Amino acid sequence: MKKRIFFLLCALLLGMVLLENLYTWIFLKADPTLAQAKIEWARFENPYKRKTSLSWQKAAIHLHTDRIWFTPGRNSPEEIETVYAANGYKILGFTDYERITLPEKLSSIKGYEWGMNLKKRHLTVLGTEEVTNDLFPIYASVENMQWMINKIGSQGGFIVINHPLLNDSFPLKILSELKNYNALEVFSPFGDIPKQWDKLLSNKVPSFCMASDDLHYLPREEYIRIKTSGLPNWRDLSSEIYKQEGESLMRYVLINTDSLEESEVLKSLREGNYLCVRKMERTLQDPKLGPIGMKGEEEIFFEFQDTPLTVEFIGQNSEVLLHTAYSKRGSYKIRPSDSYVRIQAIFPTAVVLSNPFFPKK
Incomplete structure (x- = not known):
């Protein structure tokens, strides 16, 4: 009897999700061809036009922490900040799943990762005060994704399309149709795509690059180096059991900015006044x-x-x-x-x- 009730509740929940996604799929749409007319070509003429007080400030964007309930084995913001600061980083952008998390010591950009869907269509969103939830957990058309990009953009968000090769989440055809996103994750642990980026630029679909570790776990040797003594925690156990080989200190951006204040960093990101870097090996x-x-x-x-x-x-x-x-x-x-x-x-x-x-x- 209890099993039957459990399965009925699961079926009811799944049915509600499907119905909600059916509604959003039908009604929450935007035509990407209309967004094409909004491209401001002048801002792509020379990304490095503005002279700034600080040059090539090292920044890591797209970092996950243990602040989400279903990621208790990941690193704390303090641990990540300690490791990245020791390696010359000045700015961090934590991007937990649909939650804003901030570092305590380094300069920061408010951000989160949009996307809780089966296709793993994820966006990095920077600079907004509020989080926009994924309304398309099962399926989203190009028109649905354009609607979401437009909505986040209207809130002032800097939008990055994440890891296009992961689960083939953003094939070239879809990237060619979508408009009004700011940057594309050209360097990612799930695959580098400079040639695909060139195809988009050649087809007059402009965007800036992004280079991201997409950090889920610090490598075990880095975690051991900075961990503090005390009772074992989830991170200690998962590190011992899985011997995690996280991606860190490999992909970053170098930003020209007048200060390390969030508003100034975001201004430079919007201008494209930065470089994307992928190191051959983290210790180099x-x-x-x-x-x-x-x-x-x-x-x-x-x-x-x-x-x-x-x-x-x-x-x-x-x-x-x-x-x-x-x-x-x-x-x-x-x-x-x-x-x-x-x-x-x-x-x-x-x-x-x-x-x-x-x-x-």
């Missing part, structure tokens, strides 16, 4: 960089402190427009036929991506 040194920008209205340049193995200026459909090797300085003059140009630098320790420059229209 960070590459030492310098200014990237434009001379006049046509010449894109870079100046680095460390010597890169190669620097490439990349354009339409991933075409290499100019290739340099072992050069700390270089430039490329935009041609009339170039639809966009981005810089890709490979160092012995890391790969660095600039955001795209779009010629004036």
Whole structure:
């Protein structure tokens, strides 16, 4: 009898979820083709136009903590902050599932990860005071996702499409149709997608890059290094049992900003005034960089402190427009036929991506 009641309650709950998702699928829609007309092309012309007081401040975005009830074995905000601060990070963005969590010591950006659905269509949302819940747990069409992006955008959120390759959650066709998101997770532990990003840019679907650890667990050796003594907790047990090999200290962004205040950091993110970095291995040194920008209205340049193995200026459909090797300085003059140009630098320790420059229209 008790089993029957249990299964009836489960069936009732599932039925309610299905009915709710049916309602949201039918009524909560937005046409992505209408969003196309809203693109402000001028803000993509030169992401590095604004000169700032601070340059290349190291930031980690998309970090999960133990503050959600169903993730008790993950690291605490204090543990994550300790490890990242020791490795030169100045800004953190915790993105727990539909919950805002803030670090205590480092500068922070309020954020959360939207998405509690079967397809694992997740978005990083930064800079909002409130959390928007996932109304499409079973299924969402492109029109449903556009509606949600528009809603979060109307609240002032900086929106990143997370890990497109995970569960094939955002195939290229869907990414090509969606509009009004700010950035795309080009560097992710679930797969790097610079060529897919190029295809979107080539099809006039502009976005900035994002590089994220998508941290779920600190690697065991890093956790042991900073753990405090005391009674064993969930994290101690899971670390011993599963020998977790979490992703940390591998993917980050370097932001030009006037201060480490949230409003200033968000301003720079919206401008694309930052770089995306993926290290070859977490223990390697960070590459030492310098200014990237434009001379006049046509010449894109870079100046680095460390010597890169190669620097490439990349354009339409991933075409290499100019290739340099072992050069700390270089430039490329935009041609009339170039639809966009981005810089890709490979160092012995890391790969660095600039955001795209779009010629004036």
